[in-house]
Amino acid sequence: MTTAAELLAGIPGLAGVEPVTRVTIPARLEYTYSPGSAQTRFLTALPQKRLLAERCPQCTRVYVPPRGACPTCGIATPEQLELPHTGTVTTFCIVNIAAKGLDVEVPYCYAYVLLDGAHVGLHARIGDTPYADVRIGQRVEAVWDERRLGPSLASISHFRPTGEPDADPESYRRWM
Amino acid sequence: MSSPAQPATHPAAHSAARTGGRDVAVVAFAQSSHTRRTDQLSEVELVMPVLHDVLKQTGLTANRIGFTCSGSSDYLAGRAFSFTMALDGVGAWPPISESHVEMDGAWALYEAWVKLQTGEADTALVYSYGKSSPGSVRDVLTRQLDPYTLAPLWPDSIALAALQAQALIDAGLTDERGLARTAVRSRRAATGNPHAQLRGSADVDELLRRPYEVEPLRRHDCPPISDGAAAVILAAGDTARALNANPAWIRGIDHRIEAHQPGVRDLTESPSTRLAASAAGAFDAPLDAAELHAPFTAQEIVLRRALDLDDRVPVNRSGGPLAANPVMAAGLIRIGEAAALIHRGEADRVLAHATSGPCLQQNLVAVLESARGTGGGTR
Numbered sequence: 001m002t003t004a005a006e007l008l009a010g011i012p013g014l015a016g017v018e019p020v021t022r023v024t025i026p027a028r029l030e031y032t033y034s035p036g037s038a039q040t041r042f043l044t045a046l047p048q049k050r051l052l053a054e055r056c057p058q059c060t061r062v063y064v065p066p067r068g069a070c071p072t073c074g075i076a077t078p079e080q081l082e083l084p085h086t087g088t089v090t091t092f093c094i095v096n097i098a099a100k101g102l103d104v105e106v107p108y109c110y111a112y113v114l115l116d117g118a119h120v121g122l123h124a125r126i127g128d129t130p131y132a133d134v135r136i137g138q139r140v141e142a143v144w145d146e147r148r149l150g151p152s153l154a155s156i157s158h159f160r161p162t163g164e165p166d167a168d169p170e171s172y173r174r175w176m
Numbered sequence: 177m178s179s180p181a182q183p184a185t186h187p188a189a190h191s192a193a194r195t196g197g198r199d200v201a202v203v204a205f206a207q208s209s210h211t212r213r214t215d216q217l218s219e220v221e222l223v224m225p226v227l228h229d230v231l232k233q234t235g236l237t238a239n240r241i242g243f244t245c246s247g248s249s250d251y252l253a254g255r256a257f258s259f260t261m262a263l264d265g266v267g268a269w270p271p272i273s274e275s276h277v278e279m280d281g282a283w284a285l286y287e288a289w290v291k292l293q294t295g296e297a298d299t300a301l302v303y304s305y306g307k308s309s310p311g312s313v314r315d316v317l318t319r320q321l322d323p324y325t326l327a328p329l330w331p332d333s334i335a336l337a338a339l340q341a342q343a344l345i346d347a348g349l350t351d352e353r354g355l356a357r358t359a360v361r362s363r364r365a366a367t368g369n370p371h372a373q374l375r376g377s378a379d380v381d382e383l384l385r386r387p388y389e390v391e392p393l394r395r396h397d398c399p400p401i402s403d404g405a406a407a408v409i410l411a412a413g414d415t416a417r418a419l420n421a422n423p424a425w426i427r428g429i430d431h432r433i434e435a436h437q438p439g440v441r442d443l444t445e446s447p448s449t450r451l452a453a454s455a456a457g458a459f460d461a462p463l464d465a466a467e468l469h470a471p472f473t474a475q476e477i478v479l480r481r482a483l484d485l486d487d488r489v490p491v492n493r494s495g496g497p498l499a500a501n502p503v504m505a506a507g508l509i510r511i512g513e514a515a516a517l518i519h520r521g522e523a524d525r526v527l528a529h530a531t532s533g534p535c536l537q538q539n540l541v542a543v544l545e546s547a548r549g550t551g552g553g554t555r
Contacts, residue, residue, distance in 0.1 A: 025324070029316060030311065031255075032309075034214070034309070034310060036217050036220070037217065038218070038221070067261070068221045068224075069220045069221070069265050070267070071264040071268065074238050074264070074265055074266045074267020074268070075224075076224060
């Protein structure tokens with residue numbers, strides 16, 4: 001491969017010039033994120049350990065976290081409801097690579113938890129159990145992090161097994 | 177279709193509408209009421225009411241639309257793939273035929289127009305939105321410049337527009353009073369536009385007593401910073417006639433681009449606008465009105481010269497981008513406002529213009545006509 005120095009050598013006036021191989025141009029833009037009405041309601045309820053969802057008036061799907069619109073029907077989801085802290089694991093994986101900036105020891109179990117009454121999975125970690133025992137259909141409940149209660153999903157430390165029998169696959173098959 | 181007159185500067189009169197392509201019209205237009213901030217709304221909450229409005233005008237539902245195309249920018253949102261969240265407002269299930277451009281919605285409309293030309297769709301939903309309020313749009317727009325030689329200098333959008341305005345003044349093509357007159361005319365026109373953000377204006381003498389923002393531009397020479405959204409429905413042939421009694425037929429549409437470096441361009445001219453206008457047939461017959469996407473007062477002077485527009489053609493009866501400038505939607509709004517004049521029977525032949533990039537780098541021109549328009553009526 002031709003090097004930068006070799007290329008410059010062929011250009012009159014640039015022979016022997018130290019090639020520019022790198023420039024560092026710092027750029028920083030700051031944003032104030034507005035989560036909107038639906039997500040603001042969801043986030044501000046978390047410090048009270050409340051999980052707010054919204055139901056689509058047309059297809060009746062229940063979304064959590066709510067985004068103010070049903071992506072299936074393309075209409076507003078004005079009906080709000082509160083969901084229990086229990087749900088069912090609908091899929092999961094074991095993470096063995098530490099994520100940058102995430103204060104969690106690897107390996108950990110990352111899962112979709114279908115909260116009872118919801119039709120979309122909530123992203124969550126599964127803890128307080130050997131990972132080899134985690135399974136689809138397993139019943140779990142939220143463990144709140146008392147030190148981190150705030151308008152953030154970090155308010156939920158993780159979900160842990162309830163010890164109930166596994167959920168009937170028919171109860172979650174459509175919402176995996 | 178009437179025999180087109182010789183274009184004023186360029187023989188490239190090859191837009192599909194002028195060479196026997198499909199007839200495509202704007203049949204509906206909706207926009208938000210543009211405001212400085214919409215902190216209470218997410219993007220989808222901003223866009224969805226506009227989508228519902230434009231669909232309701234035609235009686236169509238999302239699953240009966242043949243093609244959907246949107247325009248927006250992650251740099252405004254400060255988040256990757258931000259358009260996918262706004263898509264929640266469309267109702268994209270079962271999966272729809274959909275596309276997105278990281279550009280003003282006017283270019284999304286161009287893509288949709290091409291899609292309709294291919295015959296793969298008879299209707300298209302085009303929408304775009306911009307929330308400038310989460311960041312500093314003056315700084316955000318510097319990121320579109322050459323990353324090695326220009327962006328590190330952070331020349332903001334007002335500074336670049338001021339260079340262009342000064343070049344015009346030095347060339348004797350306008351003066352600060354002329355620029356102020358454009359501002360006054362635009363914002364007073366906006367008093368009739370309930371969607372506009374700035375309506376009404378102090379008079380020229382008072383404006384000229386105010387301080388410079390970036391010399392020679394004062395605050396009135398600059399667009400407001402806006403959050404807003406817009407949507408348009410396109411339809412072909414008989415479908416268009418069924419959806420609107422007065423379709424705004426796109427008789428020609430074209431877009432052209434100039435060099436990325438503002439320094440290599442003559443900022444007092446807009447050859448890309450002139451070429452696009454020529455290809456779109458803008459010079460073939462007189463115009464009843466024009467909607468120009470000139471966010472800064474001096475840019476209207478450049479565009480008027482490129483388009484041979486004199487004072488007989490009303491420009492920006494809506495108030496234009498000086499009255500509301502939701503970045504990424506303001507160009508689509510020009511096409512929508514031009515179409516609305518035809519829908520309401522207030523004009524038969526209207527030019528719509530959209531721009532992108534610094535100092536009018538890239539320009540799109542569309543010529544819209546009623547069935548009575550000089551393009552030949554219902555072909």
